[in-house]
Every structure is written in structure tokens, then in C-alpha cells.
Amino acid sequence: MAEKKPTGTVLVAGAGISGIKAAIELAEGGYKVLLTDASTQIGGILAKLDYQFPTDHCGMCRMLPMVGREYGSQYCMRKSLFHENIEILPFTEITSVQGDGGNYKVELLKKARLVDPAVCNEMGECIDVCPVEVPDEFNHGLTKRKAIYQAIPHNTPKMLLIDREACTKCGECVKVCTTNAINLDAQDEVETREVHSIVLASGVKLYNTREFEDAKSYAVSPDVVTSLAFERMMSSSGTYEGGVIKRPSDGKPAKNIAWIQCMGSRNRRQKRDYCSSICCMFALKEAVLAKEKGGPEVDTTIFYMDMRTFGKGFQQYRDKAVDEHGVKLIRCRVQGVMLKPDGSLEMRYFDPETNEFFVKDYDLVVMSTGQIPFETHKKWADLLNAPLDERGLLATEQYSKIKIAGKPGLFICGSLMGLTDVSEAMSSGIAAAGEATNFLTTLGVDILKEEEIAEPTAHERENSLVSVALCKCGEKVGADGIDYELLSAELLRYRGVGEVNVIDSICKAEGETTTNDILGKTKCNRLLVGACQPFMYRRKLKNVARKAGFNSSMVEIFDLFGIARRGMVEPSVGDWTLRAAREVKSDIERLKYKPALHVSTLPINQTALVVGGGIGGMQAALSLATRGVPVHLVEKEAHLGGYLGNQVEHTIDGLAPVAMASDMKLKVFENKNITVHLNCEVEKTVGTLGSFESKLHFKDTNENTYLHHGAVIMVTGGHEGATTEYGYGTSDKVLTQAELKKGMASGNIDAGGLENVVMIQCVGSRQKEGRHYCSRICCMWAIANALKIKEVNPEARVFILYRDVMTYGFFEQYYTKARTAGIIFMNYSLENKPQVEMVEGNPVVKFMDTVLNTEIELPADMLVLSTGVDPEESNQRLADAFGVTLTEDRFLAEADSKWRPIEFQKVGLYLAGTAHSPMPLKSVIMQAEAAAQKAYTYLSGREVHTAGVISKVKDALCIRCQRCINICPYGARSYDEVEKCIVVDPAECQACGACAVECQNNAAEVTGWSDKQLMAAIDAKLMDDLLMSTAE
Amino acid sequence: MDLQQGSIKDLWKAIYNTGDLHHCFNCSTCLSGCPASHGDPPLLVRNLARKVILGLEEELLNDDTPWACVSCSKCEEMCPMDVKPFEMILAIRQWQSANDETRVPPSIVEIYKRGYTQAVGVNTDLRDKLGLPELKTITNNPEQLQFFREMLMKTPVVSANDYMFGG
Amino acid sequence: MELCLFLGCNTPAIRPDVERAIRATMPVLGIDLVDSDNYVCCPAFGAFPSTDIDSWLATSGWNLSIAEEKGCDFVVQCGSCYSSLRMGREHMMHHADKMARVNELLEPTGRTVTGKSKVRHVSEVLYKEIGPETIAGQVKKSLKGLHGIVQYPCHTLFPSEVVGFEESARAPKGMRQLVEALGATVDSYSRELQCCGGAGGFMKSTPEQAIEFAKTKFDAILDETKADFIAVSCITCLMHMENVQNTLNKRVGEERYKIPVFDYNQLLALCLGFDPKQVASICNVSRDSVLSRI
């Protein structure tokens, strides 16, 4: 036998959402993960946000794994994250990285918290007695906190710590701490760990209005806040507890609120010539929410330069914000804010729509601050000895946003790629995990495998008899709190209890052995464990119980200490014990009536189907195939490569899609694991989870083939939109960007002979009739073509008529470069579209210049139209075949636009690239990699477990109103036309309970949460209250 | 306005030939805090930048607003694209002066005459009373003044309009 | 420390008492002033800088050569002179061809320029070189009990990398600290950083609007502060802020606007014990209300 291989270990540096996502993906794949964060807590920026566009809710928990979730623990992600394979190290900095190529020694500096979370009982008396008050950074200084504090108000466990800078070492907290958790002299610790791969997810430094000079003319009052601080002002855990938004200075309700965009970004003078990508959507969302919270009399104005609504659904959101919510958008960058004696904030601006100056007072001004990327990139480059590119950012491999150039095993994700929205953070986290997995596979390290334990069926039909195990938590709680003897005695008398055992530390190895012994001997058939923090041990204890022959649904764990203590100011031992008894009894009742739940296991067919043979499709196929997964690659055309891979020689960011595609084609055809099917489409798919049969229809031969597969990745592309506007089709002098590009490449168009070229952007795009979305790449395409013309003929005049220039992120530099080259950008509005007339065979473009406020006539020898990207028309057939839906714009509708961008509600189905929405090539590749990773993790699980806790239909009570079908967020419920009843897909149902609440007839019920159980639990509590009060 | 007829493509090179001008992205920062934008007609720096870029010669020659600038340079400080708008204003004035003699500021004739835009150092009584020393002005130093004038005479606008300077 | 005094035209011609105040105060604080013989117009932005670069830089070069000959830096009070000279010098320093051209033009006059002498504003010298604390230590008659507001000369703030010396051009502190050093209370108000509007052609081309613009500032001063005086450090600010008040009074038909305006060196001179008749006698808005209280 070969010697035991080490377990693959990955350091994920940075526990913002992309880091967490990467960590979860890797952990689910069986790797060990060290998840560090330099700040005191995990969650990054998102821990601060209650609301995300477009739902204007949180939804962070949706990033948790969707399969086999009752073995894991589902929990509010903003509180904390628990996974057996993830070791979380907040407040930890990486001070050095040695080694190379899969063998890294990382030096970690674990900063002293001064409060030991393992000992702390979270009573928080220490906080009450601490005399030091400092501004709370979590609420951006809008509130105060003590020197000993909880960094995030909604965190669990609370993870108290002491701010060493603020602490005066007065020792008051030490005096009141009953568990000796505080050590004011604790020192930072240095630890060296070995890892095989590193994913950088640290995010970047954010623009700080106190630090940078250009913010000083705005930040003149506490009522001028950053967009993140504004999130805290809206948050229910924030400054105003979710209520009316007020001015921090005097608490007056904020009626007039203004946002100033691009604070710190898009500033060539300050050497920050980039866009921060997310702030435009952020501001729109905040303005909408401010209106919703404050009512119609709240006035919201966003001062912007270009409203960058480039992503999926962004434009719709903008239109809704303006048309339905009345958010005002004014294209003007104001020079500063003036603080008036009554606290109001005066701004003077020029409104290009009316061509007038206005002076207005606001109650609150929000600065849409962005990123400061260079410092962070420099820091990492130095630590990793990795190269920076000419922009000063970590250099990545040519086609990758993820792989650090020349450094195998090192990856980046999240906002290190430029500030990302949630959806991109998710895709990048998964993709980074995918790349790391690819890398680890080549290293030949091992993964952690879960022991296979069959779900026992013993005891099921017997009458309920509960074994109660109470944890003493070392001596941590026993001493001052519960009288275990009294409690045991009390519980033993309770009906349905077979035995009561007190265990020392149930979470430790000894505790586990003791539990094992008890379960080995017991006559009982249900187990109720009282310990701390059930979400941390649930999975482990259920496994212990299962090994001992218990169905895992017959095991419950509850928070003995927390519950018992809640609301008691200074509990005496007696009170405490009685309270605990009451709580336990209630839990006993619930457990007693709980049915045994069964999980069925379905094998997964180990083959993947990739639909779409463009660059994204090939990327996904190759990624899976090199990891040993057999792939069917289906393409409707006669050749692979898709639109980009066949038509586009070069992109503006230096990629060569055609060359890349031909390279990939070779690899695809060489790979034994990939079977290519050309000229065909998926016509119909049958089967369920893990086992699909798809019918392929070949157009040319009219034949059909049937494929069997366990997962599907849909990577259908798109094509340039068509138009009849602006004289297109009437003259060869009016063409599209793609036609121009091709013409110039083939030499059919002589750019040197062009003197006046006019380009019109957003043709048929970003308008309600037509493509109601930004195609995201046309601004870049236009700039690339315009630069090409300028390169051949610097004397040519090129005009680009635009609505908003969508060069988000670091693409901004191409916009700047275009202006450096003398390309002239002129703004037009949708209400006032340019008019084109043909004069002597040449197009003349007339439009209203919004700067000079005059009609301009541009005679052109060529008019080029940016007609955007249309989704493949085959998307509809694909959606029908797999039972997924399309968006209004005919792209595929993913499970959740923020948190699950590359999955569908149905497990085993994934999407990537333009099938999702138009995006630049590098993003396509990244998403394809992410989808491959998802599919890989899914397939390598080999089988799918349907959930035990799911919703059921009580057919006799159901009146078929179908309300539950509409309410179910996972599409788990449907109406069976044949049986004429409501059915629940056990694999899709996530037991959220929405249906149970919605159902007016009690016909929808989640197992384990029946009325009977809950009533019994409530009765138990009330009865005990009665007993206790009579006893007193 | 027809840009074919009404504009000179390379006019910007004659007016403000820097690598900065074309970076203007019409953000209006320069306008929003400019003192002279309160004037009537207002001085609209952003619009001037666009006129220069487009090469609107007629319009620019007839535009008085650059002369309303108070030279506070606030626009220069605030312009995120580093267009250096105040320098552009001066450049437009220079171009106007070079192309339209009526634009030549009379003050330069004064300076040519006596070294300053106004008489300096003639208020000797008052200065005496305040206990101030006599000023050694160039006005009172014919040799130096001559040097100064000869020097100026070699510069473009003075020499092109020498008739104004009595030469 | 020796500095070469560049007076410009307005100060010696119209407000020689300011000149007197500078000449009186600086030596007390350890700055020896030498005169700039045969200096010429700075040149004013409306003059050569508005006609061509050559004449602008040649004129700047002429002036700079004087300081260079004396081997010291210029000290300037007038904002426009300061900015024009400084921008001119900056231009030459960054464009070798321009520097060469200027020297070519200067050559027959027997002058040369290298850029070795810098151009410094008097408020910078007071704030950075001498410092508010030293000044406070020298005060003989304090402004205690008086409220003032300060007017930062735009030309000493923007563009910050060319003319600036404050830590932050957008939130300057110098003038405030200098006036506080004399014992006065400096009130803040919303339009503290609003330009006086007096320079350039604004007043000439659209006087109505320019007055209206200044009115917003004065109304803010009256509404929001208890200002007994306004401290400036630029001859244009000084003259304009007085004249505007008189014009405004005529407009509203009452003596509403009557806040005395002082150049900082005048206030300094008064606090150092110099005779008001010499250092602060010329004004268009009566200063008695302040002078009587020092």
C-alpha cells in the first residue's frame, strides 16, 4: 500500500463573502481550509449590509451548500459560519509566505483578543462595567462601544475581545468575569502552518474619507457619510435600529438625501483612474430603500457622471428606481458641500437637463466611496514574491482573473479583482476553489472522506423513550449555575424520560466516548442533548448517535445554558435549574412526537453534459475532463468556438479569442474524456436528480441520440443584436461594431481612409422596448474599434455618442486611453436619440449635444452602431428541456441573482457565461470554471441524499389553491396534472416553511415541525410555569 | 451646428496643445464651484473645453467669458481629469489675443509704458508720512525700462501689435 | 532669514500702509527684507499670461532674476502676484525649452534666471517659518475679546501642487491659527472658503452678478458669525471686500455691511504695538470699532 498522502490544505486569506464561498466549496470538496481574516470577525463588508439589490433583502445564507444540509448546520451567515473542515482564524494576519509550487509555509500572526472565546460564557457583564467608550467602527463611528466589546452585534458566538489601544487596563472587567476568560496581558501569537495552495480573498482597502484630501471638501459634517455608513444607518442592527433615517448630528429625520458618486474613483488627477464598479448600484439601492423607509416625502438625488448599470438586471433596477420610486439622477459632479448653521448641507450643481445652476439644501449627503486597490496588491505581491502588472495590480495569467501569473497554486478572488458585486464575488470564490481543486488534484494530495454510516431504522416504531444527556461544559457552568443533581432528578420524574446522564464535556473526545458508552447501553430510542451552541456540534453528535443505531432525526441538541439563562438578571442556582428543567421538558415534548425521518440516496451518473461549445463551454468541459469526469459537449453549430472564438481576433484587454479557441479545440478533441456532438441541440430531458437522459436532435441528419448524465452546464452564448435603426441596412456606410471589426481585420475596410467616424452606443439597448439591459461589452468594443482607427489614422475624427460609458472597474483605463487618443465622446439621452439622414450617400448624424445644449450635425463617412448582445434563441428550448426558466430578456434565470449566480434551483444544473448575461471573455471563463467546480463537487459526491426534513402535503386537507406553489422560493412544489394534487420534490425542498405559513388549511407541513409537536412543547412550558408558580 | 463646416479639427492644437485637454469627460466639477459661473452670461469651463476639442473657431473667438475668470484656480484643483482648466482659460485668451487684436488687454500697454499696470511709487508724500522708503521703480529707471521694453518687443503679441506700443 | 520683498503694484500705490505693516512686522519676527529694485508687473493674469507664454515668462523671469541676484527667496503679499510668479517659475522649471527661451530674452538685459529663488507668500512665511506660537509670544496688545473671520486667498490654495503650502488646500488652517495667535476668536461660517470674487474680469464684465455673489458671502458672515473684523492676506481681497460692502450698502439703502477689513500684517503690526496711523490708516470701511478695542 502506498504511504498515506497528506490531506490537501488550502489557506483562504480573507473571510469576506468570496473567501467564505471559496472556503465552503473547498471544504465541501473534502479539503481542509484555513480561513483567516485580518479583521476581528468574518463576513467582510457584507456583514454590515442588511439589504442587497435587487431583492433589497439580505439572503447571505443562500450561499450555503444546498445538498445534505441537515448534516451541516444552516445558520444565519452574518452571525457566523461553521464547517468541520474549515478552521476560522479571525484577527489573524499573514506575515510571511515561504515556499513554492504547492508547498507553502505560512506564518500567521494571531492577534491577542485578550478574551478567550473557549472560556467566555458571554454574559457580557464585563462590557457593562468597562469605563472606556470609543466610536464603534462597525457602525462607522456613528455609535459608541466599550473597550471590551462584541465586534459584530449579530455574531454568534459573540466572540468578545478587547481593543488594546482603547483599554486602560483598569481591570474592572477581570473583576466581574466569573470564568476567568480575560487575560489583559495576553500576547499575540505566531504560528507557522503548511498549506498546499493559497486563495487570496482579502478584498482591497476602501477609500477612507478621513485619509484622502479630495474628500475634504465634502466631508464637512457628521451628516456627510460614506455609503457603507449609510448601510449601518438603515440596518436593523445599526444606528437607528432599522427605523427612520436621521441626521447623525441632531437626530432630525433626513428628508433630503443626496448621493455623490465616484468619491475617490475615476480621478486621473489623484492617480486613481479606475471605476469602483459597485457604487452606482449601491447608491440606487440605497436611494430606493431610503424612499421606502422614509415614505414619499423623502427626496433622493444621485449626482453621477455615468450611471453604471452594466450587470444582469441592473438597468431594470435603475429604471424602476427612477420611474416608480422617483429617485432623481443628475449628471453632475459637485465641487463640495457647504455646512450651514442649521446643519443643512448646501450643494450647488449644474443640471444638464435644464442647463441651469441650482443651489439646494440636503439633510444628509452620502459619499459613494470606492476602492484603493494598489496598496493591498503591493502588499500581497511582496509577501508572495509575485509580480505586479503595469497597472500595479497582481498579475494574473492571460486568460484568467483568478490564477496569479507564474505562481502555481496561488489564486485571487473577490474584490482583489476590482470591487465585485455579490454575484461576481460568488462566482469568483467558486472559480478560485475550482482552480485550487484542479491544482490540488495534480499534486496528488488526499481529501477528507466522511465515514459512510447507513441511517439506522431500529427503534423506530417503539414508543418514545428519551435519553437526556446534559453537558457540564467542564466546570465552566456547573459551578455557578445549574444544580445538575436537582435537574437530573426533576427530569427523571418527567413522563417519557428513560434516563438522565451528566457528561463532562460533550464536545471533547472524552465526552464523545462517554456518549458512545451511554448510547451503547441505553434502552431509550431518542436522545436529547443539552449543551452549548448546538449549531457547532449538531453534525458530530448526530453521527455519534447514528453509529450507535439511532436515526439521526431522533437526536436533538439544544442550548442548555443560553436558553436557561436568557432574561435572568442575577439568577440564583435554584431559579436557573428550574428554568432549565422547563426548557428541557418542552424539548422533550417536541422530540417525543417527532417522526423518524428518512433520507433516500440516489446514485449520481458520473457524466456531465455541457451545452454550448464556445470558449466558456470548452473551458468547463476541459476543466471537468482533466479531473477525470466524462463530458458530452454539445454544440448547435458545425464547429466549436462560438461567436467570440470564431469571429473576434482581439479584445481590448489584449486577449485573442480566435487563437485561444483553436488552441482549446485541439485540447478538446485530444481529451479522451470529452465526446463532442456538433450540429445538434438538446430537445428533451427526462429523469431526476443525478440521473438525466437527454435527447439530442441532429439538425442536418434529423437523427436523435440519447445521452445519460448526472450534471448539466449550460454555456450557450450570444450574438450581436440586429437593428433597423439609424439607417442600418440602407447603406454600406452604416454598419455594426462587429462588422467594422471584421472588415478592418480582413482589410475590407480601410481604416486609413476614414476621416469622420461616428459611433452610436446602446442601439436598441437599455430601453424598455428592446434589450432592456446593458450588453456590458459594447462600450469596450466601440473603444477598441475607435482606437484601432486612430492607430491607423491618427488624424481621423472619431465620435462616440453614448448614454453612459460602461467602462466599469479597471476597464476605465481604456476609456481614458481613448480620450488620450483624441476620440470624442458625446452624450445623448434616450428621449432625444440621434437622427440619421443620408446626404449624397453619406450618413449625417444630428443630435442634441447635452454639453453645449445645441444641435450638432456630424457628417460621417462611416456610421457604426453598437447593437449589443442578444441571447441565443435556443435558450428557450434549453430551458424547456431542463425545466428551468428564462428572464424577461431571454437569458437563463439562475437560482439567485446574488448568492447563487451559476446554479439553478434544481440541483445538478449549472449555467455560465453569456447564457447568464452578456459579459467580457475573462468573466465568461471564470464563470465556466466556477460552474465546472460546482458540477465536479456534485458529481464526486457520487450520490445525492434527498433531505429528511422536507415539506409534505396533507392531501385530504388540501384544496388545491396552489398558493404554496407560488410562495415556494425553491420551486419545489408543483401541481401534478395527472394526479390532480400538489407534489413536493424532496430534492428541491429546503424546508424553509414558507408553504406551511402560506397554506390556509394546514395542508402544508414541514416534517419535524408538526402542530402536534409544537403544541405539546408549548403545553409543557405552560404547565411547568403553573407548577412553579404554585410551588412558590 | 454642422461640424464639417463649422469646426476646425486641429484647432485645439493651436489653442491648448496639452495631453490633458482631451481627458475632459464633462463631469461639470469645474462649473459647479466656479465664481465666474455666477456671471451673466456664465463662464462655463466645461463648455469651453468642449468648444476647444470640437474646434468651434467662430464661437470661441466671440466668447467673452474666459475674461471673466477670477483666476482662483479652484477648477484646476477640483478637475478629476487634470484638464487644468484655468490654464486652458489662459490659453484661450492667448489664442484670442493672437487672433483678434481687439482682445489684446490694454494693461499690457501700461506695463510696457511704465513697468506696471498703474503708476507705482508716485505717492511720495503719503509714503513719507507713513515712514516708507522711496521705491526704486523701473518707471524711474530709463535704462532698465528700455531693456524691459526691448525684451517685450521680442515676444509675439507685443511685436505683432507694435503700433499699440508707440513702436 | 533674508527675503526679497515683492510688492506688486496695488500695495505700494494704493495701500502703502499695508506695505508699512509688512516692513514693520517682519524684522521683529526675524525676517530681514530686502527691496526688489526695478521689479516689474508680476505679471497680472489679465496681462501677459493672457497674451502669450513668452511675455509672461520673460516678465516672471525678469522679476525672479532680482531675487536670484540677492540670493534669497521672494516674499509676496498680493495673491495674484504670488500665484503668477509661482506658476511662471514652475513652468520654467518643468520646461527646459521655456527656461532657455526666457534666458535668451533676458540676455540682452544682463539678467539670467535659474529658478533657484523660490516664491513665498507672506502668510506661508508667517505660518510655516515663524509659526503662530512665536507670534503669540511677541504680542504686546492682544485682540482678546474680538471676533474675526478669515479669508484665505484662493491663490495660495489652488492648484495645491503649484502654489499650496497648507496640509490640506480644501481644509486650510493657517490663517485661522495666525489670527488666533493674536488673541482673537475666529468664527467659522459656511462660506469661509468662498472666493472674494475680486480678481480677474468677473467684477468688470458682470458687476451685478459679482456683487450678488459677494453678497451671499457677507450675508453669511453677518448671519452666522459675530465678526468684528475680517482678516485677509491678499491686497485684492482687502480692497474688494471693503468696496463691495460700500456698494452693497448703497444698494440696500442702509449701513448694513460695515465690517472692517485688515490685512493680516496690519493686525500683527497693531498687536506688536505699532502706530495705527502708520500701519492701518487707509481704508474704505471704518476700522475705528476695532482700533478702539485693541
Ligand code: SF4
Ligand atoms: S461610475 Fe464607477 S466609480 Fe463611479 S460611482 Fe459608478 S460604479 Fe462607482
Ligand code: SF4
Ligand atoms: S418548505 Fe415549502 S416553501 Fe419551503 S422549499 Fe419546501 S415546499 Fe417550498
Ligand code: SF4
Ligand atoms: S472638471 Fe475637468 S473633466 Fe470635469 S468637465 Fe471640467 S474640465 Fe472637464
Ligand code: SF4
Ligand atoms: S480659475 Fe477661473 S474658471 Fe476656474 S474656477 Fe476660478 S474663476 Fe472659474
